[in-house]
Amino acid sequence: EAQVTQNPRYLITVTGKKLTVTCSQNMNHEYMSWYRQDPGLGLRQIYYSMNVEVTDKGDVPEGYKVSRKEKRNFPLILESPSPNQTSLYFCATSPRGSYNYGYTFGSGTRLTVV
């Protein structure tokens, strides 16, 4: 079954404690991206990756890091989380041909930073 898997689904952590949210896909998609969803702000892109070892900043990259060492994985790293990073996070993937195929989203990770 084609899927995008995020872990964990829920996480409560304290300010400053480094954490990683994992994203894995089994569809051989080149393009992977992280979004955060906040009330009244919709979906905002954090980082994206066109392919292995290629990553770029999205609209709200501050406080986040990513890496793309393998095609299937695209972890989101919060080196020193702060309460304003409390949000619902989604990983999204897409085959990156010349045509737009839309995104497949993971089920989300609800992060609370206290």
Added chain:
Amino acid sequence: DQQVKQNSPSLSVQEGRISILNCDYTNSMFDYFLWYKKYPAEGPTFLISISSIKDKNEDGRFTVFLNKSAKHLSLHIVPSQPGDSAVYFCAASRLKMNRDDKIIFGKGTRLHILP
């Protein structure tokens, strides 16, 4: 600057009636438009799309209309069912994507289907 705008944060519609969700965009380079549906505790799922060479695309109960001159699109759901209660995101992009192209999302409209 919001390139994709959904001006109604929420909408309530009686079961069996038509639901109309609206979306406006500002970037005339957009030529591909998508609607995603999102239930609580789940990721958004693709619903329907339309390219700018068409002004209408139908898939079962869902129809998307595109008015290029007005830079406006709408999603019609007929008839509305309880399972349609969800948040709907409008999104816009280019059909042929270059490296820096991406899909831009609106803020979403929460649709409530009333019994």
